[in-house]
Amino acid sequence: MIGGNHSIKIQSMCNTKTQDVNATVQQIHKLTECGCEIIRCAVPNEEAAVALGEIKKQITIPLVADIHFDYRLAILAMQNGADKIRINPGNIGSIDKIEAVVKEAKARNIPIRVGVNSGSLEKNLIEKYHGVTAEGIVESALDKVAIIEKMGYENLVVSIKTSDVLMCVKAHELISQRMDYPLHVGITEAGTVWSGNIKSAIGLGLILNQGIGDTIRVSLTGDPVQEVLSAKQILRTLGIRKGGIEVVSCPTCGRTQIDLIPLANKVEELVSGYDLSLKVAVMGCVVNGPGEAREADLGIAGGIGEGLLIKKGEIIRKVPENELLNTLKYELDHWSE
Numbered sequence: 001m002i003g004g005n006h007s008i009k010i011q012s013m014c015n016t017k018t019q020d021v022n023a024t025v026q027q028i029h030k031l032t033e034c035g036c037e038i039i040r041c042a043v044p045n046e047e048a049a050v051a052l053g054e055i056k057k058q059i060t061i062p063l064v065a066d067i068h069f070d071y072r073l074a075i076l077a078m079q080n081g082a083d084k085i086r087i088n089p090g091n092i093g094s095i096d097k098i099e100a101v102v103k104e105a106k107a108r109n110i111p112i113r114v115g116v117n118s119g120s121l122e123k124n125l126i127e128k129y130h131g132v133t134a135e136g137i138v139e140s141a142l143d144k145v146a147i148i149e150k151m152g153y154e155n156l157v158v159s160i161k162t163s164d165v166l167m168c169v170k171a172h173e174l175i176s177q178r179m180d181y182p183l184h185v186g187i188t189e190a191g192t193v194w195s196g197n198i199k200s201a202i203g204l205g206l207i208l209n210q211g212i213g214d215t216i217r218v219s220l221t222g223d224p225v226q227e228v229l230s231a232k233q234i235l236r237t238l239g240i241r242k243g244g245i246e247v248v249s250c251p252t253c254g255r256t257q258i259d260l261i262p263l264a265n266k267v268e269e270l271v272s273g274y275d276l277s278l279k280v281a282v283m284g285c286v287v288n289g290p291g292e293a294r295e296a297d298l299g300i301a302g303g304i305g306e307g308l309l310i311k312k313g314e315i316i317r318k319v320p321e322n323e324l325l326n327t328l329k330y331e332l333d334h335w336s337e
């Protein structure tokens with residue numbers, strides 16, 4: 001369920017060829033394991049639409065079919081088990097074609113995500129608002145929603161996307177005041193893992209922190225696993241999701257006495273495999289390290305060639321530097337809250 005008081009769901013999109021069922025299912029399993037809750041697949045042709053049926057049988061999370069241009073693919077995707085379809089009614093064609101899609105969705109009670117992108121904003125709206133603007137994007141989305149509502153269907157999710165972060169924030173603020181449908185939120189074409197993460201964190205942070213948004217996707221030019229991990233981190237940072245292990249680590253400085261940067265990265269990788277809710281601190285020296293580590297549930301403060309192991313505020317023992325990672329692993333394996 002999405003919308004209302006349901007939790008904000010994390011989505012991602014496969015970058016495999018949908019018709020390659022094995023590769024797609026494998027990627028969905030990987031994404032599910034790291035926290036993806038809804039998955040979208042591109043449906044550019046008939047083969048991909050038909051493949052959804054086989055994919056559906058092998059996965060455990062809802063499957064969304066992403067359709068552009070061809071209304072028949074939307075219908076075929078629904079007939080093959082898509083749990084939701086994503087269309088931009090603006091590029092599906094005539095009203096008759098949209099109606100045929102809505103009719104099929106209605107018969108199966110399949111939600112339609114009405115997606116509008118700033119890149120495909122109608123000419124008349126660009127002229128009306130003197131360029132691509134938040135107001136124009138919102139009007140475009142509301143027009144599409146009205147078309148489907150007139151056809152008697154309201155099982156809808158709306159997404160309005162633009163790669164301009166502040167315009168995207170404004171558009172979400174405006175649309176949330178004008179309709180009650182669940183919103184799928186994301187910064188589109190955000191960029192590579194580095195820049196996309198920053199843009200998405202700022203954009204999604206500003207939107208979600210106002211209580212707007214029901215599902216999210218972090219779009220990155222990279223492995224979709226990274227999208228899911230980033231989405232989780234954004235929700236946790238905002239206090240929307242609880243649980244999981246939070247790693248705090250110092251930035252290192254001239255006082256750092258252990259090889260901290262690789263260690264912190266390894267610790268972050270290590271903790272992703274645990275279903276625990278706690279804070280782990282990885283600090284470089286005994287000046288600030290013990291204080292910070294004491295506030296965490298589990299911590300390391302580096303000394304010369306060794307580290308202090310700190311547990312629930314108490315210094316437990318000194319551990320040689322090359323055993324620090326294994327020691328943390330042992331503590332996590334035997335953790336009792």
Ligand code: SF4
Nearest residue numbers: 250252253256284285
């Ligand atoms: S914890 Fe120590 S090593 Fe890390 S930044 Fe602070 S002073 Fe430097």
